[in-house]
Amino acid sequence: MYLIFIFLPLISSITAGLFGHKIGHKGSCFLTVLYLFLTFLISIFIFYEVSLMSSPVYIKLISWIDSSTFNVDWGFLFDSLTTVMCCVVSFISFIVHLYSVEYMSSDPHLSRFMSYLSLFTFFMLILITADNYVQMFVGWEGVGLCSYLLINFWFTRIQANKAAIKAMILNRIGDFGLALGIFSIYITFKSVDYSTVFSLAPLFIHYKINFLIFEINSISLICFLLFIGAMGKSAQLGLHTWLPDAMEGPTPVSALIHAATMVTAGVFLLARSSVLLEYSFSVLEFITILGALTAFISATIGLTQNDLKKVIAYSTCSQLGYMVFSCGLSNYNIGMFHLMNHAFFKALLFLSAGSVIHAVADEQDMRKMGGLKKLTPFTYSMMIIGSLALMGFPFLTGFYSKDVILEVAYGKYTTIGHFSYFLGSFGAFLTAFYSIRLICLTFLVKPNGFKKVLTYSADSSYNIVSSLAILAIPSIFIGFFFKDMLIGMGTDFWGNSIYISSVNCNLIESEFINYFFKIFPVLLSCLGALSSFFTYIFFNNILISLKLKLKVLYTFLNRKWFFDKLYNEIFVQKFLNFSYNTSYKLMDKGIIEIFGPLGFSNTIFSKANVLNSINTKILYHYAFTILLSITLILGLYQFYFFFNLLINFKIFLIFFLSFFFFAKTIQIDN
Secondary structure (H helix, E strand, O other): HHHHHHHHHHHHHHHHHHHHHHHHHHHHHHHHHHHHHHHHHHHHHHHHHHHOOOOOOEEEEEEEEEOOOOEEEEHHHHHHOHHHHHHOOOOHHHHHHHHHHOOHHHHHHHHHHHHHHHHHHHEEEEEEHHHHHHHHHHHHHHHHHHHHHHHHOOOOHHHHHHHHHHHHHHHHHHHHHHHHHHHHHHHOOOOOEEHHHHHHHHHHHEEEEOOOOOOEEEEHHHHHHHHHHHHHHHHOOOOOOHHHHHOOOOOHHHHHHHHOHHHHHHHHHHHHOOHHHHOOOOHHHHHHHOOOOHHHHHHHOOOOEHHHHHHHHHHHHHHHHHHHHHOOOHHHHHHHHHHHHHHHHHHHHHHHHHHHHHOOOOOOOHHHHHOOOOOOOOHHHHHHHHHHHHHOOOOOOHHHHHHHHHHHHOOOOOHHHHHHHHHHHHHHHHEEEHHHHHHHHHHHHOOOOHHHHHEEEEEEHHHHHHHHHHHHHHHHHHHHHHHHHHHOOOOOOOOOOOOOOOOOOOOHHHHHOOOOHHOOOOOOOOHHHHHHHHHHHHHHHHHHHHHHOOHHHHHHHHHHHHHHHHHHHHHHHHHHHHHHHHHHHHHHHHOOOHHHHHHHHHHHHHHHHHHHHHHHHOOHHHHHHHHHHHHHHHHHHHHHHHHOOOOOHHHHHHHHHHHHHHHHHHHHOO
């Protein structure tokens, strides 16, 4: 059952990809949706057996690499951490497949699209079920490849090409750090298996390793490099700019990859490596600071974006920041709980946005929408549910995890804990503001679109509507039903899959913080929602004058804190100049070609021309040349034999070469 669960998406991908032209679009859609539905059903049974019955499963499939002390097996580990991710990935993937049947129905390459979605799901399952870092890295790179293919699915669009390349390059930066981290793990522990590495970790707390001529604590170096990998996948500040641009791909891609599954791989990696992170306090502090900054800065950028999908994309960056700084505060279980909750309501938001875009003839600018409340009432209600869950409205799914993250942050009673708490709280205010702004501009304000577009606007058909309805249920209820199981006091749900040091555990302390600081984030969320609603509905003129007065600030936020401009001018342009002027012109076309094959062939060709020019076509000239050559060769042989008895051969060789170059110099001077 466990192997079937992993390989069903691969079979689905092969079926749709290789035989899609024979079975047609309907056959491809039916089989891929069926396979993913079966995958989701199996994940429920796995969750019951492994997590609820406390029976972790380990499967060793085959031996992969066996070289001296380096041994890597194809093995699969199913524990509580894995099963939660399996349920989330398989459920969201099934819904996205079902949604795509209608959303992409007019695309001539639908079979290829469904094949890519299933292939992505397969690699994601490989990532989360791997029992060692090398196998996990295979899935890690696989989802990166599928991300490139899906973002660039409409490959005739230049913006899709740019976005896919940007996502690939920025992820490669993070992947390079992850690869170095895996190398460091093997150098330190002589193994890459989770069980071996985690059991040996306490013995290597003070072990140091040479890295770039410095002696660094091995555990800290490994954790830092692993976090660099997580930064790339989970779009943390510095490597976050690829995520909003990836909205150029089809909307189902945004829902599957850039909201619910792939971008959460970095958070999963941090939770999986909790045993290592708990022994590196400095790296945990760095993770907390960067996660809090990501949560706040991404929320400020989302305030001024006008593209419907980009607003939701920046909210994804912000929520990933909450998950990451929760892991930095050693509350991995709460971070994973928020990851699970976020997957449902963020997928609901993205798929609802796709329904809106469908209704307004593929328009994504919110300034050209408005008045859709009565035209698309079902999509409006789904968007309301997703937005309220995102902003942490009381008793919806997001409320049960987001507020707990902020409570445990304040309950740390440290400078970094309070720093992350206040940034997260103000980020909650901004999240509520731009969530309601999105609702107002899209559905509530007066229509700003073209009449002929709005005339035909309506809710989508059964596949899209049913997908949204299914996602709305966990977006409302799942936080309430699973809170006590996943993060409740005394729960043993996670078992040994997550390790939290007794020094860093502060869930009990967070229950006794001042009541004001418990309700402060909720008050800010409500304040942000109300201020956004009244501003965009009743005081629109004040908003315009405020934008004109704060034009510099508005431009700064609208241009995304100028991250792209800085990267282009400081890094990209200099690398392009170096690669063309130095690497290409000087080294490749210059040194390598002159002293390499081209220079050698040109020298041979020129010498051959010289020899050809002295060809007189007279027989006795040939005879004289042959006789002279034989005499010279025999003379040199006798010369070498005679002097070999008197002097060393090396001295003779130096003398001969010196004479040769001296004669060559005289010839050039003449």
